[in-house]
Amino acid sequence: MKFTVTRSFSTRISIYILLVTGAILCATFLVFYRSARKQVQIEAETRASVSLDNTVLRIDEVLHSVEVALTNNAWQVDRYIHCPDSMFSIARRLLESNSIIIGSAIAFEPDYYPEKGHFFSPYAYRNGDSIACKQLGVESYDYHYMDWYQIPKLLDRPYWSEPYFDTGGGEKIMTTYSLPLHDGNGKLYAVFTADLSLEWLAQKVGSLKLYPDSYNLVIGRSGTYLVHPYPERILTETIFTATYDMKDTTVVGIGHRMIAGEKGFATIQNDSLSTSYIFYAPVERTGWSVAVACTYDDIFAGVDRIRNRIVIIAAAGLLLLLVFCLYTIRQLVHPLTRLANSIRNIAQGDLMTPLPPLGKRHDEMGMLYDSFGFMQHSLSEYMKELAATTANKERIESELRIASEIQMEMIPKIFPPFPERKDIDLFATILPAKAVGGDLYDFFVENDCLFFTVADVSGKGIPASLLMVVTRSLFRTMASHLKTPAAILSALNDALSESNESGMFVTMFLGVLHLKTGVLAYCNAGHNPPVFFTQQEQAHFLQVTPNIPLGLFHGFSYTEQELTLKADASLFLYTDGVTEAESPDKQLFSEERLLKELDRLSDGTPTFIVNQMMEAIHSHAAGAEQSDDITMLCLHYLPQ
Incomplete structure (x- = not known):
């Protein structure tokens, strides 16, 4: 692929050089031009001031000679x-x-x-x-x-x-x-x-010729023209009436200052959009004022000619600089263009594309060539490692998927679990935070007794899932021989703590419900207390004895509790992934919201309650990443 002129590096760097050089030249020119204009203006003011003073002095000499002559002859009248x-x-x-x-x-x-x-x-x-x-x-x-x-x-x-x-x-x-x-x-x-x-007076003032196109005038005490380039205005117009229809009112102010006997300089904008400069000085003996009007071209024509020549020369110089930069830089970056074409082929996957020979270069181009050669070699090695890593990752993901399926197969997942029984309705679900999790729920019926549990293994991922599998297997084994919750948990604790070098532990709530009598024996090993509710009674947390989690201390004696369930009573078991689910602004789902939601759903079936609770958690999380496993189990007691 060839580079176009507008996109090539040589063109852009040439334009950058041209812009910087042009900016420096413009700044230098502006400083020079403004200084020159200022100097010319100062010179014009000085020249006008000196000329006006000389003219006023000559007028004053004439007037003074008349006064002296008249005074010297006054004695003859008296004689x-x-x-x-x-x-x-x-x-x-x-x-x-x-x-x-x-x-x-x-x-x-x-x-x-x-x-x-x-x-x-x-x-x-x-x-x-x-x-x-x-x-x-x-x-x-x-x-x-x-x-x-x-x-x-x-x-x-x-x-x-x-x-x-x-x-x-x-x-x-x-x-x-x-x-x-x-x-x-x-x-x-x-x-x-x-x-x-x-x-x-016109002759004296007319001798004041500052510039070729300048003109002079004299006004009296009331602003009447005494000398003017247009004779018809003399004694017939004033400086105010003659400029009455001008858009620039500066002339009016100039007239007042001249009548007041001031000396100065002013700029006016003519209706033809040209600029004129007025220099004025008073004739104090008579109260008149002499003025000289010069056009912009009169004063600044020389400076503007120099400006135009400099602009033409600078434009030609910048054009030559652009041509020189384009040619020189293109010659310098041509090897870079060939190198870029080879690198593009490498980037498209052809890692064996040879880099173009540059010869022995020890400048930045040579360093760039060496760097890309090293990059090509490193990229080739990386692609080999990436292929091996991708294969391993796919194998691990496949094994994790199989492990997750095996883990899920170990817990009950057919609902309703006891279709032949009308005295109990039960539903549970588990949502791991990762591919495999450490949460556990399990239940079974033996001799009209419902054994059920919800447990949470400390940590996440594969270690937690392995301990969960061990805990579930031990629970089934212990529950088939030991019939009380306290005995089952004590045996589980002893078994898990014997070789627990990792320091992991399990929180568990275990309950045994006698389906004929409604007597519920339960024991809590550091787990979240279940929620008890009926259609007539508000949801509240079940009172539990705070036993320690499983696997921490061998030989700990667990204390169980007992409760008789009435008809239509429900229990909701869960792990801390429910109450600690976070929203995008780090707000927890909380136990208060859990009770509120269960009050709202109390007349539903366990399946409905669990599914609606999961939707409420997802709505609260609003897309935030799940930080912990979520497990819920709900049972509804319906004695015949």
Whole structure:
């Protein structure tokens, strides 16, 4: 028979090697890959943090330069306060000396100059390459209610406004730095402003390019987009409304942390199932927050390329390893295959099958070959011994079967035993625990006297059966000459104890019933007391004198007892195999159960009682192994 590929030892051991090697490679690769990803992520966070800090620093420098410029020119407003028209020149000079500022206004309190009216706000602004001036305050442009005027006035401190589109003013998206001006009494009389276009902010943030596909954004204090890759979202959407329909709510939390001025890093899951990483940092002067969004591929593309190459190389290496293992191991185990075929023939009974030659080998294969050679020789010798042992066993079993038949033939087995007599009914049975047993029952009628006995030889098997045969023969001999139970038992005891070197003994109950008078003479030699019962009287144990068993002490004088049986009285004799029968959980049948069963069966014939009692014992044992011989004898006295 040839081995298939899937069942061969070489294939299985090759697969085992491949699995172990693959597991080690996978574990090593996973550790490396996770370490590499972690390192790349740390590098990305560090890079983003440094870049964000530099960008925020550049933005802060611009804002600080605007604040310094405005503060340095504020004294001129106070110096020329009595010359309102000079305010246009002050705003113009501020723009001329600071190219980043696109507009500047000196917005006075209502009616500060009565001759100038309710609104007076000289405003200089860039118009292409030139600088133009105009009066900003008019009925349609009431600057007194603008955020850049109202908030610094209420707070009484400088203030950067939220970006806005200045309709009627600079006509651009801008943010305004407002500086409150006070007179000598500390009363506010004007707000000096400098406007910055958001274009410079987009340029500064746009220079932050961490990865090819990354994009940048800036949000204001309320989350409004100030810088965004989609211009249409600037000042029209917030970070909350733009992501309202996203399944991943992480963006909302990121927005709150950015508004709160925190710095950090977060991962979001896009609706396209791709992953993005958000790095953000605050611009503390204005309350804005700058963020950079990078895709998964931006950060981990290099690591993933290395991963894919390693997987391909590892797969190819494992495939080569499998081919090498299959070839090498098959060459090594080929002699084992031939040896297995020879051993299979030996196992099928051909003990003379020669083992294939392996040459001189001192490795495990050689040891296996020698072991099987020794096994073949030992098996051949064992089969010869087994054949002889089997023949002896069959002979012994045959002899035991014959011995059992001879033993059973020595005891009465024809029932009813006295069909011509109507004054006595009797039935008995014996069930040995082994092929032959040591229990005994016997009975016969002589001169209108019923001699009956039940005995139990100590031990089991052949020794007990031999002693049982001797005891039965002696009982018949003694009972034919001696008529009283005590005399018979004394003679039996003397005969058995004369040469009892084995120390075996016999327990026996012997009774002689005078059938005409009902007088029962009995003697008990260490046996279980019989049970006495009638249909009207409950079953109970017969009172017996505790004489010693037969065969122990020579010359012992046995004491007999006497009882007169009334009509319909019954006696039940048994050996301890009845009361000591065990169930599977080691519970005994017990004397209490014996009495209970006999009460239940008291109106039956001896045959019925004995058979039903045997069924009750079998039911209690429930298949448990029989540990002792079971013998029962029941007689029913029916005087005429």
